[in-house]
Amino acid sequence: MKASNISIQNLKLWYGDNEALHGINLEIADKQVTSFIGPSGCGKSTLLRCLNRMNDHISSCSIEGAITIGGKDIYAPEVDVVQLRTHVGMVFQKPNPFPKSIYENIAYAPRIHGIANKGAAMDELVESALRRASLWDEVKDKIHEPGTALSGGQQQRLCIARTIAVKPEVILMDEPCSALDPIASAKIEELIDELKEEFTIIIVTHSMQQAARVSDSTAFFYMGDLIEFGDTEMIFTKPGNQRTEDYITGRFG
Secondary structure: OOOEEEEEEEEEEEEOOEEEEEEEEEEEEOOOEEEEEOOOOOOHHHHHHHOOOHHHHOOOEEEEEEEEEOOEEOOOOOOOHHHHHHHEEEEOOOOOOOOOEHHHHHHHHHHHOOOOOOHHHHHHHHHHHHHHOOOHHHHOOOOOOEHHHOOHHHHHHHHHHHHHOOOOOEEEEEOOOOOOOHHHHHHHHHHHHHHOOOOEEEEEOOOHHHHHHHOOEEEEEEOOEEEEEEEHHHHHHOOOOHHHHHHHOOOOO
C-alpha cells in the first residue's frame, strides 16, 4: 500500500437533524485510484464533497471529525477554501465547461491564481493540460472556438484538463461517466489510468464494472456507514462483509 495522502478520522456529517455519515475512518493512498461504491443515498457523494469542502455551501450541514490532506487539517480555521480547491480539484457528473473558448476554459484559473499570465507560458500550459487530458489532437485547430460546442465526452475531458491545469494534488470525480456513451466512458477510464501516475484520484461511481476496471482500492458504503474498504480485486472477489457481497452480486441496490 502506498503512503496515505488523505486521512479521514471519525467523520460525522448532518443535514439538519439527519445524520448522513456515521463516524467514517478511511486512509486513502497517494497516487492511486480509489472508488466509492454503494446504493443511492449511501453517503459516497456526500463524503467526496467533504474533501474539498463543497458541503460548506449547504447552510444546514454540520461536520465533526477530521480530514487531513498531506498532513494538513482541511477544516482548520486558517484554511483558505479557494486555495484548498486548487489542490483538490473536482470533476462533476455532468460536463460543465465555461461558456468561453476551449483555450479560455483552461487559462482562466491559472491566470487568477498567478500560475501563468499570458503569452508563451500560458500557451504551453494550455497545450500541456489538453495533451494530458488526451484532447489536444482533437481540438488544436479550434482552440478559440466555444468549449460548449464539443461532444459530451470531449467536454468532460476539457473539464479534466481545466482541473489539472492548476496542478492539484487530488482529483475528485463524481460519476464522471454517467452522462456519457460507452466509447466516451472508455476514453475517460483510460485517462484516469494515465493520470494516477501524477494525481491521487477518488471516483464515485454507480458502475461496479467501472470501479473494478479503474480503481486500485474500493470503499463500499451503505446507509451512511463505511462497510468495507480494501484492495479492489479483493473487494470484488472475496469481500469480507456479507452486505458487500450482496451489493456486488446484485441482491440489493
